[in-house]
Amino acid sequence: MNEDLRERTKAFxxxxxxxxxxxxxxxxxxxxLGKQVLRSGTSVGANYREAYRARSGVEFVSKLxxxxxxxxxxxxxxxxxxxxxxxxxxxxxxxxxxxEITSNRPEGSPPFRYPSLTEFLGPPHPVVEKVTSxxxxxxxxxxxxxxxxxxxxxVWNFHIGGYQVCEKxxxxxxxxxxxxxxxxxxxxxxxxxxxxxRLMAAIDTLIKTHGGWPLK
Numbered sequence: 001m002n003e004d005l006r007e008r009t010k011a012f013x014x015x016x017x018x019x020x021x022x023x024x025x026x027x028x029x030x031x032x033l034g035k036q037v038l039r040s041g042t043s044v045g046a047n048y049r050e051a052y053r054a055r056s057g058v059e060f061v062s063k064l065x066x067x068x069x070x071x072x073x074x075x076x077x078x079x080x081x082x083x084x085x086x087x088x089x090x091x092x093x094x095x096x097x098x099x100e101i102t103s104n105r106p107e108g109s110p111p112f113r114y115p116s117l118t119e120f121l122g123p124p125h126p127v128v129e130k131v132t133s134x135x136x137x138x139x140x141x142x143x144x145x146x147x148x149x150x151x152x153x154x155v156w157n158f159h160i161g162g163y164q165v166c167e168k169x170x171x172x173x174x175x176x177x178x179x180x181x182x183x184x185x186x187x188x189x190x191x192x193x194x195x196x197x198r199l200m201a202a203i204d205t206l207i208k209t210h211g212g213w214p215l216k
Contacts, residue, residue, distance in 0.1 A: 005200060008066075009045035012203050015147040016074070018042030036077040052161055055212045057169060058185065065190040071199050099195045117194055123144030125177040138166060140178075148186065155193045165193060 020038045023030045044067050051063030120136075123146065129141040133156045139147035156166050169189060173182070 005048065005196075006045070008200065008203050009048050013042040013045050033077055033080055037074055040070045040073040040077065043160070044074070061185070061188055061192050064196060068192070068195045068199065068215045070200075092161065094124070118148045118150040118190050120147075120187070121149055122185050127177045128170055131167055131174070133167075138170070140170065151190055152194065154197055155190055158193045158197065165189065 002216065016038060020034045023034045047063050047066040047070060050058050051067065054060035054063055073086070107203050109165075122140070126140050126146045132139045132144070132145070133153075136151055136153065137144075138147045138151045138156065139145075141147075151166060158165055167187065169186060178186075
């Protein structure tokens with residue numbers, strides 16, 4: 001497990017608890033919105049720990065996606081509370097927010113999907129031969145003609161539990177042809193790691209804004 005991220009998600013949960021405790025008790029709107037923030041904000045770290053105990057790559061990515069969903073939901077409810085507290089309840093629009101919040105989608109509608117960050121180059125069922133990375137492309141063959149273009153260096157180098165995720169997933173499949181589902185799954189891993197890195201930075205900013213680390 002990434003111990004640094006483990007501590008930061010815990011710190012984030014404690015800050016959310018502190019925020020909820022500071023809300024005006026007589027204000028019913030603040031209490032309702034505060035409970036939403038409290039629920040989603042304290043779920044991030046729990047989901048991260050569950051991701052580390054995942055029994056498969058699919059379950060791992062699913063749990064990381066739950067972390068992202070809870071962080072986005074926390075941001076949404078915090079924004080609603082900030083907007084409701086301002087004069088005239090002015091509408092507040094937040095940059096870099098997905099067009100759809102998964103937790104609020106109508107029942108039966110398809111889940112929110114982050115846009116793909118990568119482009120696959122190569123035949124429909126490539127065989128994993130030699131895994132390397134250069135020029136923001138993860139290559140699957142020695143000749144570097146088949147691979148995933150658009151994988152940032154920080155995403156490629158990201159480690160969880162002592163493993164370099166983007167590299168290990170492919171190396172575990174060395175000598176095997178990748179199916180269409182495999183290609184789609186790997187691109188989802190890239191998305192999940194990219195969002196994890198972005199939200200880690202956001203958590204750092206929130207901690208710094210509210211007094212810094214370690215907690216006092």
